[in-house]
Amino acid sequence: MALGDAILACLTERPMTGYELAKTFDSSIGFFWKADHQQIYRELSKLRDRGYIQGREVVQTGKPNKLIYTLTPEGRTALRHWAARPSTPPSIKDDLLVRLHALDSVDIEPMRTDLMARLEHHRDRHANYERILKKRFPDGTAEGRLDLGNLLLLRLGARHEQMVADFCEEALSALSTMSGKAAVVPIEDGKREGKG
Numbered sequence: 001m002a003l004g005d006a007i008l009a010c011l012t013e014r015p016m017t018g019y020e021l022a023k024t025f026d027s028s029i030g031f032f033w034k035a036d037h038q039q040i041y042r043e044l045s046k047l048r049d050r051g052y053i054q055g056r057e058v059v060q061t062g063k064p065n066k067l068i069y070t071l072t073p074e075g076r077t078a079l080r081h082w083a084a085r086p087s088t089p090p091s092i093k094d095d096l097l098v099r100l101h102a103l104d105s106v107d108i109e110p111m112r113t114d115l116m117a118r119l120e121h122h123r124d125r126h127a128n129y130e131r132i133l134k135k136r137f138p139d140g141t142a143e144g145r146l147d148l149g150n151l152l153l154l155r156l157g158a159r160h161e162q163m164v165a166d167f168c169e170e171a172l173s174a175l176s177t178m179s180g181k182a183a184v185v186p187i188e189d190g191k192r193e194g195k196g
Helices: 003-011 018-027 037-050 073-084 095-101 108-136 144-177
Strands: 053-058 066-071
Touching: 003 018, 003 037, 003 053, 003 066, 003 073, 018 037, 018 066, 037 053, 037 073, 066 073, 095 108, 108 144
Parallel strands: none
Antiparallel strands: 053 066
């Protein structure tokens, strides 16, 4: 997936300014596709050059004029072609996981501190997903394809964050029981208290 595809997907919802697109990335699509505001503006220019979007200038009094971007028929076609291709499963690049791989060669206290920070990060993100779910889908159902897509994404995000938080708790517990470098800590997959 390219940033341009993500922008085209956002513009299927409604016409937006570059600022609104950047805010949409910050509050929704950015949970699973990161882009800073400069990248978004550069990509808007490329999409416009390709004829996938068009910009309509809106004159404003007392502030700079703004461009409102809409998807062109060519842009919708490009989005459909992109969406019809098989997706690529994401790869994980996480330095914490590499450190866990080398656990016998690293200091435990910095690892524990890092895991506690990650735990809080993922708990916060989980709580954020849950807040959004309750606000946007109070009865847990969706109307229409766009709503269904957003509901499913929010549920996946919430589950992912909960799963990573659970893993951090498990790793912290295992590190707590370590008595030395040669300690063997049994972990029964899926058998944690309250997890089944």
